[in-house]
Amino acid sequence: MSFYRKQKALGKVRNATPIQIDGIKFRSKLEGYCYKKLKQNNIPFKYEEDKFILVPPFEFNNDSFELVKKGDQKEFKRADPRIRPMSYTPDFTNLDHGWIIECKGNPNDAFPLRWKLFKKYIMDNDLKLDLFLPRNQKQVNACIEQILRKINNKKK
Numbered sequence: 001m002s003f004y005r006k007q008k009a010l011g012k013v014r015n016a017t018p019i020q021i022d023g024i025k026f027r028s029k030l031e032g033y034c035y036k037k038l039k040q041n042n043i044p045f046k047y048e049e050d051k052f053i054l055v056p057p058f059e060f061n062n063d064s065f066e067l068v069k070k071g072d073q074k075e076f077k078r079a080d081p082r083i084r085p086m087s088y089t090p091d092f093t094n095l096d097h098g099w100i101i102e103c104k105g106n107p108n109d110a111f112p113l114r115w116k117l118f119k120k121y122i123m124d125n126d127l128k129l130d131l132f133l134p135r136n137q138k139q140v141n142a143c144i145e146q147i148l149r150k151i152n153n154k155k156k
Helices: 003-010 029-040 111-124 137-155
Strands: 019-021 024-026 052-055 065-070 073-078 086-088 092-094 099-101 130-132
Touching: 019 029, 024 029, 029 092, 029 137, 052 111, 086 111, 099 137, 130 137
Parallel strands: 099 130
Antiparallel strands: 019 024, 052 086, 065 073, 092 099
16 A cells, blocks of 8 residues: 555545435434434534644744655655644534534544544643544434433533
8 A cells, every 4th residue: 555545544534424414414324313313302513613723833944854745746855844733623512511522433543643632632721521432323322311411400
């Protein structure tokens, strides 16, 4: 497997079947299931709207020689010193009620690092957010129950 193919596969959702519900395109059936459950339980949420910048853009002032793609060609040469930001957009959020759901049936190789950086971002910014990482429908149901418990406790 070439370097380029391996890199390209990192950002892709593995074994996910895209699905469309209510005109919304979800990346997986698990996301679609979560959407239906949130709606069914009248839990307000946003889908892929809240974006977090985990690492801001910066300039790498030292030399960095890397395999750089230029058109259809690849060359080993000095890389661009401008580093783009690393962001994270969770699947379902309600920041006012303090929760985030990230549906991950089969996480790709890059996800564990991004998830760890996201948790660090939450702690560094003193955000009071409950994180849910369901991998199947049973776990989505458990997330919904936990969110409903939290909502009901706030009403008391």
